[in-house]
Amino acid sequence: MMPQMFLIFTILMLLAVKADGQTCRFGHPAADCQYNCNCAENCDRQTGCAGNCTAGWDGPTCQRRNVALHQTTYQSSDYNDTERFYTSELAVDGKVGHYLQETPCTHTQNDLRSWWMVTLNNTYSIYRFQIYNRVEKCGTLYKPCGRRLNGFTLSVGTNNQSYSTCYTDTTDSDYGPGNIINGRCNDSKPRTGNTVRISLPLGSFLTLCEVRLFVCSEGWYGVMCDKECVTDTHCFQCDDHGLRCEKCANGRWGTDCDEGCGHCWINTACDKDTSECPNLSPRCESGFQGYNCTLTCQPGLWGDNCVRTCNEYCLEQPCNAQTGACEGGCQPGHAGKFCDIEFTVDYTNVIIGCVVGVILAAALITLSVVLWVKRRQPGQSQGPAASAENTAVTHDVSHPDVPNRTREPWTDPVTYYNMITDEEHPYETVPEKEYDKIRSSRLGTDADTNYTTLT
Structure with a gap:
């Protein structure tokens, strides 16, 4: 047990000496001591230099010389x-x-x-x-x-x-x-x-x-050596002197990988020094062109490498450079996302519908007029007593308000009955034929039974 403990203690001491010496800046990761520690005093394993930098070195972690x-x-x-x-x-x-x-x-x-x-x-x-x-x-x-x-x-x-x-x-x-x-x-x-x-x-x-x-210093790059290779998401690998990033992440280029690539096909990595997209087929994403895929399609073109033409029946040109869709709609007689579906408009059903609609409207108007006229006729909206009174006045040929009435009084049963029962104004000139009609309508079919009542 004692030899094992001694071995562990010796390893820890060696790691501590290496971490505190001038061969470790700790950085990322700390355990492998892959960076130099450019400190005038102790090098902390978590923060780098605990005090001033070695002469000629400066920066937050003494990372530049x-x-x-x-x-x-x-x-x-x-x-x-x-x-x-x-x-x-x-x-x-x-x-x-x-x-x-x-x-x-x-x-x-x-x-x-x-x-x-x-x-x-x-x-x-x-x-x-x-x-x-x-x-x-x-x-x-x-x-x-x-x-x-x-x-x-x-x-x-x-x-x-x-x-x-x-x-x-x-x-x-x-x-x-x-x-x-x-x-x-x-x-x-x-x-x-x-x-x-x-x-x-x-x-x-x-x-x-x-x-x-x-x-x-090793592991750093950037204009002021302010970017660390192992933590910066734009850089995958720095050179041995920290002068530049040797391999940029996809979508980045430039000495410090601080420039964005164009629209390379399926986000493939562009050239680190020239920004050129790989010469694939296609080279660029849909809607873009050029050696670095930064140029948009010319108006009227779309698709991979901008070689497809917008449909001429798009209502508004140009179409979408990425999808070719006619986003402003289609001209009459065409439909679909790309206005590539042609059709003919059949107006027969439209005409029939209009004719039927006119006929129904005319019928409704006619029915409304008929009902209105009937409701406006005299006596239609009054009770029996008022109707009899009005009728009597209407058929009174001597009434001063109706001087030209020519209707014979015996044509109205009520008026005639009033006349023949009025002792002061006997009306003996009623035709027998008309008298029988009136008598039958008022007394029923058994006229003989009630005849003495009328006489």
Whole structure:
């Protein structure tokens, strides 16, 4: 039991020594100690450096190195005043700031083409840099001094020869390109060499308060070495120097995998350096075209590689570039998602329906008129007593309101009965035939039985 415990204790001690030594930054993962720990003091297994960074290293976890620090420098000329000479090494002394005398900064004469140069102690892939610019006002016009860096160029060469331009500034401002310039090569491609040169395009003073050239620690990449390979979702693998991400996740491209690919077929990975989609068939998703599948189809075209034509019967052109659907509807006589179904409209049923509807409407109107007329006829809405009274008045030929009535009184049984029973107005001229009709209607078929009543 004791030998086993001793073996376990020995292994733990070895791991602890490795974690606290300069061979581990712990990072991700901690156990395999795959990163260097660039700390001036202890390296914590969970947070990295517990204190300051080793000289030349900086960043939140001491993950980037300034390879220009305290290296050999030169410049086109030295400016001096009553205070001092502003020589080239002041740009790599490790003192950052923005004021000529306080920092201090380098300063050339007003040369025809002012320049500054640093020679590194090794060959590096230069990609990122940081420049501290002067912010004071100066010159006879007393304008911001930072404007003097407008249009500067940073180039990388080998032994002060074969320079390749990494970065060219395009600023045109009275305040210059900024107080702190965090830059990288314009084309996102590193330059390999041991000499870095900064120059101005036209005659002017060149002032640099600090120049820093960064190289990332293992496992880090990005413009300021601020992205960690093992945790960044855009990068699958960094190179050995942390200079760049060697393999981007699908849908990403660029030196730092910070650019998005176009619409490659089924989200296939585009080329990391050119963004070109794989030459498949088809190359692009439906509705897109071009070598990197970023261009949409021209109006009237759709589908894979934009080779299909929208249906001419779409009501609104163009159709959907991805699906070909006529989203604005179809022209008359066509139907379907793509307006590819043709049909003829049969108006027979429509006409029959209209005719039947007119006939029914006319019938309803006629019936309504008939009912209305019947309801407006005299006596239809009154009781028997009122009807008899009105009838008597109506058939009274002597009534002053009805002077032209020609209807014979015996045609109305009630009127006639009143007349023949009225002793003061005997009416003896009633025709016998009419009398028998009236008598039968009022007394029934047995007229003889009630005849004496009427007489």
